Amino acid sequence: MTWRRGPIGGHARIGEAVGQDACDPRAPRLSVFGPGPAAAAGGHAYTGVQAAKHGKGRDDKAQVQFHYDVSNAFYALFLDPEMVYSCAYFRDWEADLATAQIAKLDMSCRKLRLRPGETLLDIGCGWGGLVCHAAQHYGVRAHGVTLSEAQFDFATKKVRRLGLEDSVAIELRDFRDLSGIEFDKIASIGMFEHVGLDNRDGYFRHIRSLLKPRGIYLHHAIARPMKATEKKFRKGSPEFRALVKYIFPGGELDHIGGSTDAMERNGFEIHDTEGWREHYGRTCRLWTERLYANREAAYREAGEAKTKIWLIYLAGCALAFERGTVGIFQTVATKRARGASGLPPTREDLYA
Numbered sequence: 065m066t067w068r069r070g071p072i073g074g075h076a077r078i079g080e081a082v083g084q085d086a087c088d089p090r091a092p093r094l095s096v097f098g099p100g101p102a103a104a105a106g107g108h109a110y111t112g113v114q115a116a117k118h119g120k121g122r123d124d125k126a127q128v129q130f131h132y133d134v135s136n137a138f139y140a141l142f143l144d145p146e147m148v149y150s151c152a153y154f155r156d157w158e159a160d161l162a163t164a165q166i167a168k169l170d171m172s173c174r175k176l177r178l179r180p181g182e183t184l185l186d187i188g189c190g191w192g193g194l195v196c197h198a199a200q201h202y203g204v205r206a207h208g209v210t211l212s213e214a215q216f217d218f219a220t221k222k223v224r225r226l227g228l229e230d231s232v233a234i235e236l237r238d239f240r241d242l243s244g245i246e247f248d249k250i251a252s253i254g255m256f257e258h259v260g261l262d263n264r265d266g267y268f269r270h271i272r273s274l275l276k277p278r279g280i281y282l283h284h285a286i287a288r289p290m291k292a293t294e295k296k297f298r299k300g301s302p303e304f305r306a307l308v309k310y311i312f313p314g315g316e317l318d319h320i321g322g323s324t325d326a327m328e329r330n331g332f333e334i335h336d337t338e339g340w341r342e343h344y345g346r347t348c349r350l351w352t353e354r355l356y357a358n359r360e361a362a363y364r365e366a367g368e369a370k371t372k373i374w375l376i377y378l379a380g381c382a383l384a385f386e387r388g389t390v391g392i393f394q395t396v397a398t399k400r401a402r403g404a405s406g407l408p409p410t411r412e413d414l415y416a
């Protein structure tokens with residue numbers, strides 16, 4: 065598995081970066097990561113059908129924390145000031161990362177058509193970027209859930225720092241434990257990748273149960289292009305299997321049709337689907353450049369081996385988006401109800 069020359073310099077293999085061939089199944093697992101919760105659990109992060117298949121003992125929290133709890137200081141070395149860890153939106157390709165991430169938060173709020181006093185659930189709220197932006201600029205009452213303790217600590221402090229305690233609540237909680245409450249709007253940004261293909265139906269059914277009739281759901285997720293058959297699609301590539309093993313335990317990517325089919329099957333009406341592939345290529349390239357520029361600090365924070373693996377992962381993701389071997393889509397859907405959807409007749413308001 066080789067990658068073209070990128071900002072981290074030269075051709076590289078994941079294993080070479082740390083002195084062993086990590087892609088060789090006979091190679092010992094990288095000691096910096098240990099066996100990895102994905103391997104220990106035998107599948108991806110989301111329980112449900114998969115849990116039934118793989119039996120008890122799967123630990124979603126462990127899988128999520130494996131990736132996100134490297135340390136907040138480490139992520140701050142390459143993310144923007146709002147700590148958004150998903151695709152930015154470049155109104156102009158020359159825009160810097162901070163500007164593009166604010167534009168993405170804002171575009172997400174526009175697509176959700178947030179109004180003052182509405183309630184918003186952000187599933188997988190990360191470091192709290194969207195919930196804080198939505199409360200500050202759109203006057204909503206926002207509820208964010210994450211499985212990462214480091215993110216929870218950071219987001220809770222951010223809410224306090226911004227004086228948003230009355231309008232933003234952050235919980236260290238699996239979103240599947242939420243029930244008996246309905247939100248006006250729900251966002252899921254960069255979280256669906258944790259769910260797993262066999263769990264799509266349960267996932268969308270649960271989101272539907274948390275949404276008011278005609279409530280808007282914004283679905284933002286990385287996707288792989290569909291292959292000739294579902295069987296070929298599910299096979300995946302060796303590169304992706306290595307990524308799951310060493311970086312993103314539990315990760316699994318759908319094709320966009322698989323996701324929208326599942327949404328429709330589970331009571332959603334699809335309104336818009338917008339591809340942001342090149343935006344994510346640019347985002348990942350900027351993340352790589354920033355982490356590379358800050359590599360000495362990253363070595364001190366997370367260790368040299370882990371930093372190098374992260375650099376290769378980010379550069380590999382940049383290439384994959386740039387080449388088009390993966391894509392990313394924002395899909396706007398509503399909880400299906402008879403009659404008018406409640407959306408405006410055109411999308412002009414989004415791009416004004």
Ligand SMILES: C[S@@+](CC[C@H](N)C(=O)[O-])C[C@H]1O[C@@H](n2cnc3c(N)ncnc32)[C@H](O)[C@@H]1O
Pocket residue numbers: 109124128132147148149150187188189190191193209210211212215237238239240252253254255258
């Ligand atoms: C790639 S991060 C995206 C964070 C944020 N939405 C952003 O755009 O910056 C994925 C998030 O999903 C969360 N997550 C994954 N599975 C979850 C679950 N079952 N319940 C709640 N949060 C979950 C992780 O903790 C993390 O915050």
